[in-house]
Amino acid sequence: xxxxxxxxxxxxxxxxxxxxxxxxxxxxxxxxxxxxxxxxxxxxxxxxxxxxxxxxxxxxxxxxxxxxxxxxxxxxxxxxxxxxxxxxxxxxxxxxxxxxxxxxxxxxxxxxxxxxxxxxxxxxxxxxxxxxxxxxxxxxxxxxxxxxxxxxxxxxxxxxxxxxxxxxxxxxxxxxxxxxxxxxxxxxxxxxxxxxxxxxxxxxxxxxxxxxxxxxxxxxxxxxxxxxxxxxxxxxxxxxxxxxxxxxxxxxxxxxxxxxxxxxxxxxxxxxxxxxxxxxxxxxxxxxxxxxxxxxxxxxxxxxxxxxxxxxx
Amino acid sequence: xxxxxxxxxxxxxxxxxxxxxxxxxxxxxxxxxxxxxxxxxxxxxxxxxxxxxxxxxxxxxxxxxxxxxxxxxxxxxxxxxxxxxxxxxxxxxxxxxxxxxxxxxxxxxxxxxxxxxxxxxxxxxxxxxxxxxxxxxxxxxxxxxxxxxxxxxxxxxxxxxxxxxxxxxxxxxxxxxxxxxxxxxxxxxxxxxxxxxxxxxxxxxxxxxxxxxxxxxxxxxxxxxxxxxxxxxxxxxxxxxxxxxxxxxxxxxxxxxxxxxx
Numbered sequence: 385x386x387x388x389x390x391x392x393x394x395x396x397x398x399x400x401x402x403x404x405x406x407x408x409x410x411x412x413x414x415x416x417x418x419x420x421x422x423x424x425x426x427x428x429x430x431x432x433x434x435x436x437x438x439x440x441x442x443x444x445x446x447x448x449x450x451x452x453x454x455x456x457x458x459x460x461x462x463x464x465x466x467x468x469x470x471x472x473x474x475x476x477x478x479x480x481x482x483x484x485x486x487x488x489x490x491x492x493x494x495x496x497x498x499x500x501x502x503x504x505x506x507x508x509x510x511x512x513x514x515x516x517x518x519x520x521x522x523x524x525x526x527x528x529x530x531x532x533x534x535x536x537x538x539x540x541x542x543x544x545x546x547x548x549x550x551x552x553x554x555x556x557x558x559x560x561x562x563x564x565x566x567x568x569x570x571x572x573x574x575x576x577x578x579x580x581x582x583x584x585x586x587x588x589x590x591x592x593x594x595x596x597x598x599x600x601x602x603x604x605x606x607x608x609x610x611x612x613x614x615x616x617x618x619x620x621x622x623x624x625x626x627x628x629x630x631x632x633x634x635x636x637x638x639x640x641x642x643x644x645x646x647x648x649x650x651x652x653x654x655x656x657x658x659x660x661x662x663x664x665x666x667x668x669x670x671x672x673x674x675x676x677x678x679x680x681x682x683x684x685x686x687x688x689x690x691x692x693x694x695x696x697x
Numbered sequence: 698x699x700x701x702x703x704x705x706x707x708x709x710x711x712x713x714x715x716x717x718x719x720x721x722x723x724x725x726x727x728x729x730x731x732x733x734x735x736x737x738x739x740x741x742x743x744x745x746x747x748x749x750x751x752x753x754x755x756x757x758x759x760x761x762x763x764x765x766x767x768x769x770x771x772x773x774x775x776x777x778x779x780x781x782x783x784x785x786x787x788x789x790x791x792x793x794x795x796x797x798x799x800x801x802x803x804x805x806x807x808x809x810x811x812x813x814x815x816x817x818x819x820x821x822x823x824x825x826x827x828x829x830x831x832x833x834x835x836x837x838x839x840x841x842x843x844x845x846x847x848x849x850x851x852x853x854x855x856x857x858x859x860x861x862x863x864x865x866x867x868x869x870x871x872x873x874x875x876x877x878x879x880x881x882x883x884x885x886x887x888x889x890x891x892x893x894x895x896x897x898x899x900x901x902x903x904x905x906x907x908x909x910x911x912x913x914x915x916x917x918x919x920x921x922x923x924x925x926x927x928x929x930x931x932x933x934x935x936x937x938x939x940x941x942x943x944x945x946x947x948x949x950x951x952x953x954x955x956x957x958x959x
Contacts (some may be wrong), residue, residue, distance in 0.1 A: 418927040451932075452930045453920060453922055455748060455922075618809070659922075662749060
C-alpha cells in the first residue's frame with residue numbers, strides 16, 4: 385500500500401504498523417496514560433498517533449500492596465501489579481470515552497495463561513473503536529505468566545498465535561528486555577504472525593532502604609523505567625531492527641522529540657511515551673509538535689525518512 | 698475539574714524555622730481553581746535527576762493568583778527546592794485530588810500536626826468565609842517546639858476561629874501532642890474533625906472520633922509519580938480490603954473508609 389500524498393496535511397508524519405495507519409508515530413505507553421480520560425484536559429488526544437491504554441486482564445486485579453513505586457537515579461521502579469478493572473468493565477465503562485477519540489485506540493492485554501489471552505482477544509475483537517491489540521508478555525510484576533511468556537521463544541510464539549487466531553485486529557507484541565537475546569523472541573513472535581513488536585518493557589530492578597533495612601517496594605523487585613533505560617532500549621531496538629522485518633515500536637525513556645528521532649534512526653517506525661507522561665503530562669503532544677517542526681525544518685519528504693536511517697562509520 | 702501546568706515564578710522564599718520553608722508562587726490558573734485539601738506536583742529542577750515531581754498540599758491561595766506551599770527538606774527534591782531563589786520559576790502542576798468537604802451547617806475542629814498544618818490554613822480560611830458562624834469551631838496546631846509553630850501561628854490567630862497549640866517540648870502552648878488537646882475538648886456531636894499530620898497522630902485522631910461517633914476527614918500523604926491517577930503508585934488500603942489511590946480518590950478521605958489497623 386502506497387502513501388497517497390496529502391498536501392492538506394503537511395508535513396507528512398504518517399507511519400504504518402501493519403494494517404494500522406497512524407497520523408504520526410507518537411503513542412502513549414500502556415500503564416502511563418490511564419484510560420486517556422485522565423489526560424483529556426491537558427492533552428489534545430486527537431493529535432496523538434494513538435493511545436495505548438492500561439493493561440487489561442480477563443478479571444479485575446487489585447494489584448500489589450504499597451509501596452508500589454520508588455524514584456531511582458534518572459528513573460523510577462514500579463511494581464503496580466497490573467491493577468485494572470478487567471475486560472468487561474473496560475468495555476462498558478472505559479470504551480465509550482475512548483471511542484470518541486479520533487486517534488487509534490490500542491488495547492494492551494495480559495493473562496496468566498494462553499487461554500486467557502485467547503479469550504481476551506476474542507472479546508475485544510468485536511468491540512467497536514479498538515484499532516489494535518498490544519500483547520503484554522513481559523510484565524515483571526506478577527508471579528504467574530507475564531514474564532514467563534516473554535522470556536521463552538516458544539511460549540511467546542504460542543501466545544502470539546493464540547491472539548492472532550482470535551482477532552482480525554493488528555497485533556503488536558510487547559517484548560521484555562529481561563532476556564539473554566531479545567532478537568530470538570522477536571523472531572519467534574514475527575514467525576507466529578505478529579504484525580509488530582514494541583520494545584522495551586521495564587528492566588527488572590531493586591532499591592534498598594538503608595534506614596529500614598528493607599526493600600523499598602513491597603513487591604521487593606520492580607520494573608525500571610525513565611531516561612535511565614534509554615541506551616539499553618535503543619540498543620535493543622537497533623538489534624531487533626536487524627532481525628525482523630515487521631515494524632518496531634520503540635519504548636524506553638523517551639521524553640523529547642530528539643529521543644523519538646533517535647529511536648526512529650535506530651529502526652523504530654513509531655515510539656511510545658511512557659514515564660515522561662508522569663513528569664510532563666503534555667509530553668506526548670509536545671513530541672508530536674516537535675516532529676512536525678523537525679520534518680519542516682529538515683525539509684524531509686516524510687518523517688518516514690528517519691526510520692532505520694542510522695549511518696555507520 | 699481542570700488541571701494546569703504552569704511555570705510559576707517564586708514570589709517569596711521564607712525560611713520559617715530550622716525545619717520549614719514557605720514558598721509563594723505565582724500560579725494564576727491553579728490559584729483560581731484550587732480548593733482546600735487539594736495539592737500540586739512540583740518539579741524540583743529541570744534535569745532528569747531527580748526525575749519525578751513532588752506532591753505538596755496547598756497552604757493557602759490568594760486572589761492575586763498566588764499559592765503558598767510549606768515544606769521541609771527530607772530528600773533530594775526538597776533539598777534542591779531549598780536552594781530556590783525569588784524570581785526563579787518552578788514547574789507547578791495542579792490543582793490535584795479531592796479536597797475537604799465542608800459542611801457549613803456543622804461545627805468544625807481542625808487538627809494539624811507538623812507539616813500537616815499546611816492544608817489547614819486554606820481549610821480554616823474557607824470555613825471562616827463560608828460559614829455563618831465559627832463560634833464553636835476550633836483548630837489545634839501541634840509541633841515539635843515554638844520555633845516550628847510560631848511562624849505559622851499568626852495566620853490562624855487572625856482568623857475568626859479558636860486556636861490551640863501543643864508542642865512536644867512545651868515551649869509553646871500545651872506540653873504534649875495535638876491529640877492530647879483534642880482529648881480534652883468537648884466537641885458538639887455534629888462536629889466534623891479535619892486532620893492532617895504524621896500517621897500515628899491521624900490514627901489517634903480517628904480513634905477518638907470513632908469512639909465519639911464524630912465524622913473525621915483525613916488528608917493522607919503518599920509517594921506518587923503522576924498525581925493524577927495514571928501511575929497507580931499511591932495506593933493505600935481501604936477498609937473494604939481493596940485499595941484506594943491517594944491522588945485521585947484523596948488525598949482527603951473519610952477516615953472510616955480507610956484501613957487503620959487499630
